[in-house]
Amino acid sequence: MRPDLKIVPDFEMIICAPAESFRWNMHDYPYFGAKWHHHPEYELHLTRTTSGMMMVGDYIGEFKPGCLVLTGPNVPHNWVSDIEPGKLIRNRDMLIQFTAEWADRSTGLCPEFAGIRPLYEDAVYGVEFFGATALAGQRLLAQIGAAHGAERVLLFMQLMVALARNPSERRKLSRLAHISSHAELPSELDSAVRYVMEHYSDDIDLASVAKSCGLEPQAFSRFFKRQTGHTFARYVILARVYAACALLTQTYRPITDICFEVGFNNIANFNRQFYKICGRTPSDYRRNAHRIGTEARADPFRQIRAFSAGLGAVGGKV
Numbered sequence: 001m002r003p004d005l006k007i008v009p010d011f012e013m014i015i016c017a018p019a020e021s022f023r024w025n026m027h028d029y030p031y032f033g034a035k036w037h038h039h040p041e042y043e044l045h046l047t048r049t050t051s052g053m054m055m056v057g058d059y060i061g062e063f064k065p066g067c068l069v070l071t072g073p074n075v076p077h078n079w080v081s082d083i084e085p086g087k088l089i090r091n092r093d094m095l096i097q098f099t100a101e102w103a104d105r106s107t108g109l110c111p112e113f114a115g116i117r118p119l120y121e122d123a124v125y126g127v128e129f130f131g132a133t134a135l136a137g138q139r140l141l142a143q144i145g146a147a148h149g150a151e152r153v154l155l156f157m158q159l160m161v162a163l164a165r166n167p168s169e170r171r172k173l174s175r176l177a178h179i180s181s182h183a184e185l186p187s188e189l190d191s192a193v194r195y196v197m198e199h200y201s202d203d204i205d206l207a208s209v210a211k212s213c214g215l216e217p218q219a220f221s222r223f224f225k226r227q228t229g230h231t232f233a234r235y236v237i238l239a240r241v242y243a244a245c246a247l248l249t250q251t252y253r254p255i256t257d258i259c260f261e262v263g264f265n266n267i268a269n270f271n272r273q274f275y276k277i278c279g280r281t282p283s284d285y286r287r288n289a290h291r292i293g294t295e296a297r298a299d300p301f302r303q304i305r306a307f308s309a310g311l312g313a314v315g316g317k318v
Helices: 100-107 111-125 131-146 150-165 187-199 206-212 217-228 232-250 255-261 267-278 282-294 300-314
Strands: 023-029 042-047 052-056 059-063 067-071 077-081 089-098 127-129 170-172
Touching: 023 131, 042 077, 042 131, 052 067, 052 282, 059 282, 067 077, 067 111, 067 131, 077 089, 077 282, 089 131, 089 150, 100 111, 100 150, 111 127, 111 150, 111 170, 127 131, 131 150, 187 206, 187 217, 187 232, 206 217, 206 232, 217 232, 232 255, 232 267, 232 282, 255 267, 255 282, 267 282
Parallel strands: none
Antiparallel strands: 023 089, 042 067, 042 089, 052 059, 052 077, 067 127, 127 170
């Protein structure tokens, strides 16, 4: 019998110093906190060294040194480096973590900061940065670690402005947003999205959904595309693939069974749509998800003991 999967993301409690508005941190790898996890805070995460596989939300892909990712509240994430067993990578990760309340307060300071809000809205999918934006982000993130007092806040705002400046140098990672955004949806859109998420395994008729929202089909189609960036049919496919990702990640059930359970009519179409959206086959997605989701969980207490011993040796570094 196969062992139970343990890849539901762990909850992590982030503790910020009372005199600080956000938390800046560096840590080694392996590290007991470097696992498949989530927390209510935003996190800007820089992988400084090594390559490997990362999972952000339902996205799985490769990362290299310099990978810079912003995750929104409760978007699960993990980075697994390709290193030899027993090897320790010092200061692999550099990151900051901050609450949604701080994000709202800081962007509300003046009208000039309103341009940062779209960045936070994209973060509910997980966002990876490229080009000059990534380089500026790496530089400012490092500077924050050496700063104190009000200078930290000024550098934080410079960092967010730099990351938000050029949307063409960032990309969303997950296919669908996790339920983590505090923004309210228009009632018609909320009704349609909830219907899709509850009935993705059934035959979904656009006209019926439009009627339930109080709109004519043509008007509903235009409204839905304008609000989500997807056609309604495309969104249904995304919802089905998203559901398949969850089942592939959290179970050992046959892929054919998953195909029909999430609403696809044949395995060929399921494989084609899954590869088109996820960039890998369902079996490859499952293999990598199981590896990333269960990495470093065999004996977490061993890692905690090692970490505690390290604290005593280096005088309390975290």
